Amino acid sequence: MQRCGPFLPGAVTEFAVGDEVIGYVRTEQVQHGTYAEFVAAPVHTLGRKPASLDWEQSAGLPLVGLTALQALVAVGAGAGETVLVHAAAGGVGSLAVQIAVARGARVIGTASERNHDFLRSLGAEPVTYGEGLAERVRQLAPEGIDAAVDCVGGDAVAVSQELLKDSSRVASIVDQQVSAKGGHHVFTQPVSADLEELATLADAGKLTVHVDRVLPLVEAAEAFRLSQTKRVRGKIVLDVG
Template identity: 60%
Template sequence: MKAISYRRYGGPEVFEYGEVRDPKVGPDSVLVKVRAAAVNPVDWKAREGYLDGIIDPVFPVVPGWDVSGVVVQPGVSVTEFAVGDEVIGYVREDFLSRGTFAEYVAAPVRTLARKPRNLSFEEAAGLPLAGLTAYQSLYHVLRVKRGETVLVHAAAGGVGSLAVQLAHHLGCRVLGTASEANHDFVRSLGGEPLTYGDGLADRVRGLAPEGVDAALDTVGGDALKASAAVLTPDGRLASIADGDVLAYGGHYFWVRPDPRDLTHLTELAEQGALSVHLAETFPLERAAEAYRLNQTGRTRGKIVVTVDWEEEGEVGETGD
């Protein structure tokens, strides 16, 4: 099958587009015909070796953890999905090798849920990792509830834009940091925009003089410091970007695959409470460009890579 892969750590220049070994389908996995896969910052950090201390690579590595596609072969013990089911997944394993930037991926069922019917494959591909990060941070770690004031950093980004929508749906007042060019976008999601940078804590206090009940840091550094400074006495703090959050009494959070949480995100999308904004899409062979754009850190919403099947073979032609 065709895929994007790399044989050593490095920048986007290490990517190769071409044939790789077809995936084997384990008993508890399904073979997914990939329609789209989203780019996440953790993908390029893994490619550059920043995760080497916790996750072993098995080269060549096919990158990518987000996917939307169609089930073409269930594993022998799988009852959750059948051929033809449209699914989404945060397909993360405890090693780097069998990613989603390929024509097919063998995905453990614990990483999957059905695709939201009202989202395109491209939109749906942007939901799993970013959506689960936002959902688990807000619901399980910060435990936000109706009537609270929540601060979300990088509110126009992949995780931030979904976190704003989720907190708004819960009945929270949401303050979101973003560049001025993205303020109207943050408002459209249900948030009150704030410009990040020097003086942020003062701007937050100007909108919420008594402080915020919860803050989700997706940036680290000065944003984390400002978040800690504007919490109410009982305020909660979580970061997905900076381990120094522990020094402020907060939580350092790493998202995990969870089919129940992913199913809830599907339901919220189908209810119209959650949408995925696409910044740009690229064909699979141009994935390196997608990663370069993601590394600028200035995109609104999600960057997605698509697999064009119009000229490809039929389902099952994977050499299994």
């Protein structure tokens, strides 16, 4: 995310020089990645920065927010439904909880016990993951669940389909075999309209980004190490300033 710089005359009408924007900026083929202070960004990868979020929160929003939103759209999660979110305290999961709640859904979220109060603060009903998860969810939703979002992999899809009224309404961002099992694999796409929806939710007070910690760019390797522990609450942000 950054302030917009120079454009070719007439090439971009969506933004003006100096606009504050966020983006999920990548090529159409995901092969290489980098961190940079300046980057040329296709306009469809950008959206306006939410006025209500600071730069650190805004930096953490695009990828996880788009992933969460597109997963919920894939399973058609809506008002009055019960949605199960696996790894609900993580970056994608915590956004999925908030977006589903904003859409009027009841959300059950899996997390370690130390994150249960955090999930309650987001509007979810927490359950501990691990052996016996299906039984714990059934205690909260005896009639089953309407949709599920898997952010952790493992047996999450199988458990979700055991609980779902319609076994096709599960989306996974981890399990690439989920489509063969009748569900939906979500590969996040940069979509300006989706970024605008996220910004609108944030500015309406319905969505925020929990930043677990901010590290300088020289500690990017440490950020990856921490992320791989799967004990991060929300997002890790790199500061390139």
